[in-house]
Amino acid sequence: xxxxxxxxxxxxxxxxxxxxxxxxxxxxxxxxxxxxxxxxxxxxxxxxxxxxxxxxxxxxxxxxxxxxxxxxxxxxxxxxxxxxxxxxxxxxxxxxxxxxxxxxxxxxxxxxxxxxxxxxxxxxxxxxxxxxxxxxxxxxxxxxxxxxxxxxxxxxxxxxxxxxxxxxxxxxxxxxxxxxxxxxxxxxxxxxxxxxxxxxxxxxxxxxxxxxxxxxxxxxxxxxxxxxxxxxxxxxxxxxxxxxxxxxxxxxxxxxxxxx
Numbered sequence: 001x002x003x004x005x006x007x008x009x010x011x012x013x014x015x016x017x018x019x020x021x022x023x024x025x026x027x028x029x030x031x032x033x034x035x036x037x038x039x040x041x042x043x044x045x046x047x048x049x050x051x052x053x054x055x056x057x058x059x060x061x062x063x064x065x066x067x068x069x070x071x072x073x074x075x076x077x078x079x080x081x082x083x084x085x086x087x088x089x090x091x092x093x094x095x096x097x098x099x100x101x102x103x104x105x106x107x108x109x110x111x112x113x114x115x116x117x118x119x120x121x122x123x124x125x126x127x128x129x130x131x132x133x134x135x136x137x138x139x140x141x142x143x144x145x146x147x148x149x150x151x152x153x154x155x156x157x158x159x160x161x162x163x164x165x166x167x168x169x170x171x172x173x174x175x176x177x178x179x180x181x182x183x184x185x186x187x188x189x190x191x192x193x194x195x196x197x198x199x200x201x202x203x204x205x206x207x208x209x210x211x212x213x214x215x216x217x218x219x220x221x222x223x224x225x226x227x228x229x230x231x232x233x234x235x236x237x238x239x240x241x242x243x244x245x246x247x248x249x250x251x252x253x254x255x256x257x258x259x260x
Contacts, residue, residue: 023091024068025141025229026134028127031086032146034078035116036176041214042110045145046086048218049074050102055222061229062092069093070229071134072101077123079115080153089134120146120200121154128164140167141228145217147174149195156199168203171196172224175213186212 031045052058062070074087086108087101127142134140142164150156173192189210196208207227211220 022068023071023134023137024065025139026071026089026131026137027073027141027143027228028130029072029074029143030083030123030127030145031074031076032078032118032174033076033082033084033110033113034118034146034148035113036118036147039110041147044214044217046105046108048214049221050105051218052222052225053098053102053105058222058225058229059095059098061226062098063094064229064231066093068138071137073130074101074105075127075130077126078113078119079117080119080122082113082115082119083123083126084111089130115152117152118146118148118150119153120144120150120156121159124156124159124169124200125154125163128159128167128169131167132165140165142167142169143172143224143228144169144196144200145172145174145221146192146196147176147214148192164202166203168206169201170206170224170228171201171208172211172217172220173208174211174217174220 029049031049033042037045053062069091071089071091072087073085073089076082076084076086087104090097090101092098092101123144124142127144131140131142171193173189173196175186175189175192189212193208193210201208209220209224209227211217
C-alpha cells in the first residue's frame with residue numbers, strides 16, 4: 001500500500017508540473033531599410049543574413065537542442081508605420097529550415113517606402129509586440145540592426161518596460177560609409193554603439209556588435225547569432241542590466257551625444 005501511495009503521489013506531482021515550453025528561444029531580427037540604405041546595402045543585409053544562417057557554427061547553435069527548437073522571424077523597418085515581415089514565425093528544427101529561410105531572404109526584393117525616415121522606437125515596439133505572441137518560448141530576443149540614430153517618432157528610451165516585458169533587445173550597428181572611408185567609419189560606429197548602448201539595448205545579458213560597414217554585416221551577424229543563441233546569456237555587467245559591448249577590432253572610448 002505504501003509503495004502504491006508513493007506511485008500515486010509521484011504521478012500527481014508529474015501531472016501538476018507545468019508543461020515545457022514549445023521552444024527554447026523566440027528570435028526576431030529587425031533590419032534597417034530606411035532612406036540611408038541603398039539597393040546595394042539592402043542586398044548586403046539580406047544576403048549577409050542568409051549567409052550567416054548557413055554558417056556551420058550558427059547552424060550548430062540553432063540546432064543545439066532539436067527537441068526545443070528556436071523560433072525565428074525577420075522583419076524590415078524604417079518609418080513609424082513601415083514594418084514588413086520577410087520571414088514569419090518559423091520553428092528551426094533542422095538544416096532544411098535554415099536553408100529555406102536563407103532562400104527566401106536571397107529572393108526578397110525591396111519595396112518602395114513612402115517615408116524613409118529612421119524610427120528605432122517604433123521598430124523596437126513592433127518587434128517586442130511580435131515576440132509577445134510567442135510567450136510559450138523560454139527566452140525572447142529582439143535584434144535591431146541600423147546605421148544611424150532614430151530621427152522620427154518615439155525616442156528609443158521612451159519604449160516602456162510594459163511593452164517589452166521579458167524581451168531582451170540586442171543591437172547590431174553598421175558604419176554608414178563604405179570601406180574607402182575606414183577612419184570616418186570607426187568614429188561613426190563608436191558613436192552609434194554608444195547610442196545603442198544607452199538607449200536601445202535592454203534586458204539581462206543584452207549587447208551590441210558592430211559592422212564597420214555593410215560589407216562586414218554578414219560576419220557581424222554571424223558573430224552575434226552565435227553569441228545570443230548560447231544556452232545562457234553572458235554579460236559583462238554584474239547587475240545584468242544590459243550594457244555589454246562587442247567592439248570587435250574597435251578600440252578606445254565609445255562617445256555619444258546625449259541630446260540625440
